[in-house]
Amino acid sequence: GQQVMQIPQYQHVQEGEDFTTYCNSSTTLSNIQWYKQRPGGHPVFLIQLVKSGEVKKQKRLTFQFGEAKKNSSLHITATQTTDVGTYFCAGPRSNDYKLSFGAGTTVTVRA
């Protein structure tokens, strides 16, 4: 079955630094979604990418969808304490609807 993998599993970042987390699928995705879950909270939708090679920005967050539509990345610049949480990517297989979630990248920030 489809597998969505994220690396790294944990990201410890100094406040103000940049980092990138990666998402890879074993199958082609019709789209990729990113969610953020704060500690003790619930997943909240961040963004959806649909087109091959698409890049979208939300303030300090940059999301990219790979050309082959099998991988994606999230880059955060000038990390802040509000960025703490677990970032999940999720994608359905082509012509499918079940979202398969990666295991997430858990981000902690050192002030």
Added chain:
Amino acid sequence: NAGVMQNPRHLVRRRGQEARLRCSPMKGHSHVYWYRQLPEEGLKFMVYLQKENIIDESGMPKERFSAEFPKEGPSILRIQQVVRGDSAAYFCASSPRDRRSGNTGELFFGEGSRLTVL
């Protein structure tokens, strides 16, 4: 506009008891998904329901687990004869669209029900 409502937020059961988790989707949403999350793990799909229909229950264990979404009232995830391995956070999510058509927009998640089995 209320979001996805789940209750109870926390539930403690002893082995062998039953757990019932309820989910009211966002207003206007008729598609409900249940996901299970173990500590420090991702979200595992369990079941996809529309009103009065189970569309896909491929992620739900065949025994002890059942789900429904009646015409009136919330969706219910029922776990019979709970075991310690059932301890997890159970998230419900809703969507306004029939995702089988390929309109895979965002899912709106509830705050989850955290089940602890003693």
